[in-house]
Amino acid sequence: MTDTPLLHVDMDAFYASVALRERPDLVDQPVVVGGSGRGVVLAANYVARRYGVRSALPMARVRHLCPHVVVLAPDYATFTSVSASVMETFREVTPLVEALSLDEAFLDVRGSARRLGTPRQIAERLRSVIHDEQGITCSVGIAASVSVAKVASRRAKPDGIVVVPPAEVTSFLHPLDVGDLYGVGEKTQALLHRFGLLTVGDVAHTPLASLQCAVGVHLGRQLHHLAWGTDRGELTVRSGPYEPQRSMGADETFARDTDDRDVVVRELLRLSARVAGRMRSAEVAGRTVTLKVRFSDFTTITRSRTLAEATDVTVEIHRAVTRLYDALGLQRARLRLVGVRVEGLVPRATVHHQLALGEPDRGWAEADRAVDRATRRFGAAAVRPASLVRRD
Numbered sequence: 001m002t003d004t005p006l007l008h009v010d011m012d013a014f015y016a017s018v019a020l021r022e023r024p025d026l027v028d029q030p031v032v033v034g035g036s037g038r039g040v041v042l043a044a045n046y047v048a049r050r051y052g053v054r055s056a057l058p059m060a061r062v063r064h065l066c067p068h069v070v071v072l073a074p075d076y077a078t079f080t081s082v083s084a085s086v087m088e089t090f091r092e093v094t095p096l097v098e099a100l101s102l103d104e105a106f107l108d109v110r111g112s113a114r115r116l117g118t119p120r121q122i123a124e125r126l127r128s129v130i131h132d133e134q135g136i137t138c139s140v141g142i143a144a145s146v147s148v149a150k151v152a153s154r155r156a157k158p159d160g161i162v163v164v165p166p167a168e169v170t171s172f173l174h175p176l177d178v179g180d181l182y183g184v185g186e187k188t189q190a191l192l193h194r195f196g197l198l199t200v201g202d203v204a205h206t207p208l209a210s211l212q213c214a215v216g217v218h219l220g221r222q223l224h225h226l227a228w229g230t231d232r233g234e235l236t237v238r239s240g241p242y243e244p245q246r247s248m249g250a251d252e253t254f255a256r257d258t259d260d261r262d263v264v265v266r267e268l269l270r271l272s273a274r275v276a277g278r279m280r281s282a283e284v285a286g287r288t289v290t291l292k293v294r295f296s297d298f299t300t301i302t303r304s305r306t307l308a309e310a311t312d313v314t315v316e317i318h319r320a321v322t323r324l325y326d327a328l329g330l331q332r333a334r335l336r337l338v339g340v341r342v343e344g345l346v347p348r349a350t351v352h353h354q355l356a357l358g359e360p361d362r363g364w365a366e367a368d369r370a371v372d373r374a375t376r377r378f379g380a381a382a383v384r385p386a387s388l389v390r391r392d
Helices: 014-020 059-065 076-093 119-134 146-156 166-173 186-194 200-204 208-215 217-228 261-282 314-328 364-378
Strands: 006-011 031-034 041-044 070-072 097-101 104-108 138-143 161-163 247-258 284-295 300-311 335-343
Touching (some): 006 119, 006 146, 014 031, 014 041, 014 070, 014 076, 031 059, 076 097, 076 104, 076 119, 076 261, 119 138, 119 161, 138 146, 146 161, 146 166, 166 200, 166 217, 186 208, 200 217, 208 217, 247 261, 247 284, 261 284, 261 314, 261 335, 284 314, 300 314
Parallel strands (some): 031 070
Antiparallel strands (some): 006 138, 031 041, 097 104, 284 300, 284 335
């Protein structure tokens, strides 16, 4: 049995790479995917990253860092479709897949060695298939534990493979900054730095009791295992063909702060349509609809409403968030951003709508699916609600 059975496969600049498939002329230029105006970066290609551009950066900052950057609008339906195909490729190799997001997953390949070869050979096979079928690249970390495989895939980027055998775990991990550990964010990194724990080796050689005294019992124990690469070596695999997302959402920053209800409601419709389209592509539905509102002073609030039954219908989601917005009574409040999110997602096949007396058997759900078919064939702008059609 192999001593490095876990693979962490991570798509390289996934959203940007997918968007660039249709724009090969932009491959050598700095490109970001995200909202225009005062929006933020969803993803940046590696050319843009050389200028300091990264995910979640405000677009105004991006244009300051890289004035000639090209901004592409996100196509969530395509992202979801490509992700589903990639996850299916993983499951052709092994049923033991723990998906973390649309663009990354852990794979346990110990049962695939006799059929497909060593973990490195399996990783090479996956990278080749994904590149040939999807036109994007990925990086793979291979190790005996989840966290080491995750760190290894980061070191492999872009478009590479890093294998960390058990005997080399400490020499691989200990020189790294503590912020490179899987699950250690900026706040934990800053906390450890304040205690003089700069490298993973510093954490590893701190007595467990002292570490727990400094950062807490649970976090101290977790950091100890991460620093020695002794965290879990088994994956969490749920039933079903794909790891379902717990929620889907989208938000938009207005070009100018606004208190115009018509503008806000129209944007909520656009966001509702985007979220519902992604849900239908993923074949999920949800009951809890959440509205996010950010004011001009950056204060942010959310309000939620739970529907009688799960839905993936644009009109129903939009109706719910509009009621939430109206209930806030924000006639004079200027808004910077609004967002729509649907939570508690379940497989669409498990949802059965009970028709009311006299209700037609075809309605908005069927209309949405007709729109989906049209947009897949003719593009995202082929069919839109009348209120979203811009006038010349």
